[in-house]
Amino acid sequence: MARIVTIRTVAERAGCSIATVSRVINRSAPTSADVDARVRAAVAELGFRPSEIGRALKTLRTRTLGVVIPSLTNPVFAASVAGMQSAARERQHTLLLTATDYDPAAESELVETLVAQNVAGLILTVADAAENATLDLLDAEGIPYVLVHNEPTRPGRAAVCVDNAAATFALTQTMIAAGHRRIAYLAGRFATSDRARRRHEGYRAAMEAAGLEPEAPLELDYLGDAPSHAEALAGLFRAPEPPTAALCSNDLLALSVVGALRTLGLRVPDDVSVAGFDGIALGGAVHPTLATVDTPTRLMGEHAVAMLFTMIEAGAPPRVERLPFTLRPGGTLAPEAPVPRV
Amino acid sequence: MARIVTIRTVAERAGCSIATVSRVINRSAPTSADVDARVRAAVAELGFRPSEIGRALKTLRTRTLGVVIPSLTNPVFAASVAGMQSAARERQHTLLLTATDYDPAAESELVETLVAQNVAGLILTVADAAENATLDLLDAEGIPYVLVHNEPTRPGRAAVCVDNAAATFALTQTMIAAGHRRIAYLAGRFATSDRARRRHEGYRAAMEAAGLEPEAPLELDYLGDAPSHAEALAGLFRAPEPPTAALCSNDLLALSVVGALRTLGLRVPDDVSVAGFDGIALGGAVHPTLATVDTPTRLMGEHAVAMLFTMIEAGAPPRVERLPFTLRPGGTLAPEAPVPRV
DNA sequence: CTGTTAGCGCTTTCAT
DNA sequence: ATGAAAGCGCTAACAG
Numbered sequence: 194m195a196r197i198v199t200i201r202t203v204a205e206r207a208g209c210s211i212a213t214v215s216r217v218i219n220r221s222a223p224t225s226a227d228v229d230a231r232v233r234a235a236v237a238e239l240g241f242r243p244s245e246i247g248r249a250l251k252t253l254r255t256r257t258l259g260v261v262i263p264s265l266t267n268p269v270f271a272a273s274v275a276g277m278q279s280a281a282r283e284r285q286h287t288l289l290l291t292a293t294d295y296d297p298a299a300e301s302e303l304v305e306t307l308v309a310q311n312v313a314g315l316i317l318t319v320a321d322a323a324e325n326a327t328l329d330l331l332d333a334e335g336i337p338y339v340l341v342h343n344e345p346t347r348p349g350r351a352a353v354c355v356d357n358a359a360a361t362f363a364l365t366q367t368m369i370a371a372g373h374r375r376i377a378y379l380a381g382r383f384a385t386s387d388r389a390r391r392r393h394e395g396y397r398a399a400m401e402a403a404g405l406e407p408e409a410p411l412e413l414d415y416l417g418d419a420p421s422h423a424e425a426l427a428g429l430f431r432a433p434e435p436p437t438a439a440l441c442s443n444d445l446l447a448l449s450v451v452g453a454l455r456t457l458g459l460r461v462p463d464d465v466s467v468a469g470f471d472g473i474a475l476g477g478a479v480h481p482t483l484a485t486v487d488t489p490t491r492l493m494g495e496h497a498v499a500m501l502f503t504m505i506e507a508g509a510p511p512r513v514e515r516l517p518f519t520l521r522p523g524g525t526l527a528p529e530a531p532v533p534r535v
Numbered sequence: 536m537a538r539i540v541t542i543r544t545v546a547e548r549a550g551c552s553i554a555t556v557s558r559v560i561n562r563s564a565p566t567s568a569d570v571d572a573r574v575r576a577a578v579a580e581l582g583f584r585p586s587e588i589g590r591a592l593k594t595l596r597t598r599t600l601g602v603v604i605p606s607l608t609n610p611v612f613a614a615s616v617a618g619m620q621s622a623a624r625e626r627q628h629t630l631l632l633t634a635t636d637y638d639p640a641a642e643s644e645l646v647e648t649l650v651a652q653n654v655a656g657l658i659l660t661v662a663d664a665a666e667n668a669t670l671d672l673l674d675a676e677g678i679p680y681v682l683v684h685n686e687p688t689r690p691g692r693a694a695v696c697v698d699n700a701a702a703t704f705a706l707t708q709t710m711i712a713a714g715h716r717r718i719a720y721l722a723g724r725f726a727t728s729d730r731a732r733r734r735h736e737g738y739r740a741a742m743e744a745a746g747l748e749p750e751a752p753l754e755l756d757y758l759g760d761a762p763s764h765a766e767a768l769a770g771l772f773r774a775p776e777p778p779t780a781a782l783c784s785n786d787l788l789a790l791s792v793v794g795a796l797r798t799l800g801l802r803v804p805d806d807v808s809v810a811g812f813d814g815i816a817l818g819g820a821v822h823p824t825l826a827t828v829d830t831p832t833r834l835m836g837e838h839a840v841a842m843l844f845t846m847i848e849a850g851a852p853p854r855v856e857r858l859p860f861t862l863r864p865g866g867t868l869a870p871e872a873p874v875p876r877v
Numbered sequence: 878c879t880g881t882t883a884g885c886g887c888t889t890t891c892a893t
Numbered sequence: 894a895t896g897a898a899a900g901c902g903c904t905a906a907c908a909g
Contacts, residue, residue: 199901199902199903200902200903200904201902209879209880210879210880210881211880211902211903211904212879212880212881212882212904212905213878213879213880215903215904215905216878216879216904219904221904221905222878222879222905223878224878224879225878225879228878228879242647242650242651243651243902243903244651244653244901244902244903245651245652245653246588246591246592246597246652246653246901246902246903247592247885247901247902247903247904248902248903248904249588249885249903250588250589250592250884250885250886250887250901250902250903250904251884251885251902251903251904251905252885252903252904252905253885253886255588257631257652264617265607265613265614265616265617265620266610266613266614266617266816268608268610268613271607271608271610271613272607272608274607274632275606275607275608275634278607278632278633278634279634279636282633287631287632287633287648287649287652288631288632288633289599289629289630289631289632290616290620290629290630290631290632291620291624291629291630292617292620292621294621305584306629307629308584309584309585309586309587310587310588310599310629311586311587311588448817448820448821449820451820451822452819452820452822455822474608475790475817475821477794478790478791478793478794478821479790479817479820479821479822480793480794480797480821480822541885541886541887542886542887542888543886551895551896552895552896552897553886553887553888553896554888554889554895554896554897554898555894555895555896557887557888557889558888558894558895561888563888563889564889564894564895565894566894566895567894567895570894570895585886585887586885586886586887588885588886588887589885589886589887589888589901590886590887590888591887591901592885592886592887592888592900592901592902592903593886593887593888593889593900593901594887594888594901595901595902
């Protein structure tokens, strides 16, 4: 199966030593035009590709980046992995991809698996970047890594993210400016997303800055289907003074909430406005379009790889790169109709 | 950096030879309870994880599966990769993920990269499974691989897919039963998707079986945005006798087409019915919901891994596994209103 | 400019 | 039941 043609086969065919073959292939030392041509011919004839394994064992360095994300099913992570893949390919690297399925306990196991493969570095989105034994381990072993989406609170951790609190602050302000006063905050599970928590802080700050009462966050599982969300939302939206708007901690949840509200007989945005967070492509394909915070998800993946390489190759210190976000208007966010103000 | 603790470190600590450490770790030969305990203690204390590289070099076999897909941005592929990842993890394997970005020329390069990494096997979705030099190469080298989504025409190629033609045949019949007579077929680029071609065959067969005139397929790039699609569709739908329904070769395209039709001032489904293919989750989240062929995308990824393992470990011959599909009704598909029939 | 050789971490005979 | 030693494919000293 696998490889039968090794560097030795090539050396024999070219009539030189394996060291010379290596030199020609990697241009790691000058070689004569003569032997150079013979080696290249032999390589071509035999269809030789040097084994990454052999190289890795010698150099203790692979051309592989380990990736740990919660799930590929969320387009946000799919997009950032797409960015990583593209950036990694530009640098002749490949991605070793793993997913936790939102199980924080899986993180350490997956990281160990990846470390055992001698990945050159890691890119990960974890449940909680603050309290994380796995990251401590990587720090201790000096293995370079970059967080994506996570916005680390403690210094010394490299990350590519957006300013989550500032973004929800701005989004909440927009909703308030549209006349909304009772704005619900619906979140994915806080336990598996420090993003959801940071985003809630921005919401609360904006509410308080406007002299409004922040609602207690309602935690939903956005992997759940719309019917289950309808149940969870029924109490909130059938109360005497229901919210006129809902800020959701991510787009997938927001889309599901729109469906759930319809199930409850509420119109979006006429009865309830909805906004999300992330800016997934499909938010623009639905009708009405989803109002959201547009984050450069794919770019975040690309930048994470770029940053990881500066750490690996130039020994750059960890830093946090906050990419710009924009508010994306959408049909799901309307002026609060019944009692219009300012 | 990487690993400082090797099998030798463990052997010293446990006071035995490295061979014994290996035996204990892999249970590859009986060991005394005494040394067994010492080795395990040493492993735990030192935090030792055997290097996959060292193991791979010796055995010429990694615990890694190579994956080649067109793009992670399409939820269909993201879902099948999610299935692969989960199935691979169950078997202590990881995925080496690459994407072609719909460039068929990239396929061979990526496969070579993966083969150079000594992957245990490959799972791929290619532009065209029939004419494919890369697959011929894998066949020649005897490297096990399984296609996903592709429905190979030539025997001898392992694949997990659905019966694309049968599915669009059934879907087209449903549209015809709803009274539609002029049904357009909108496709992603045929050149990069043998699926789109197979699906068109089913459409044409159903139209002809009903004595209707199949429309020439209109090729669209579903990575294009809705405005560009609106232009492309304007001619077709502003003709004197426009189609009353559009069958799209995939869901992402269908969602985009729904948006484009709206841009043209056409209502869905009142003026034009739309159906897709794939069954991506978000088709159920939009309003109206997308009528489509529901394919078990994630399951296809899982089955592909399972099949690959039977080939790797049991030397099972390549076979084609066709998974069941279902027609998913949706709000985008309505009875043809103006002239209702049967 | 080129060849020889050691050795990366591990598994696996072959002895004992 | 355990150890010694070879060797997987490659790179990098070191010689020449």
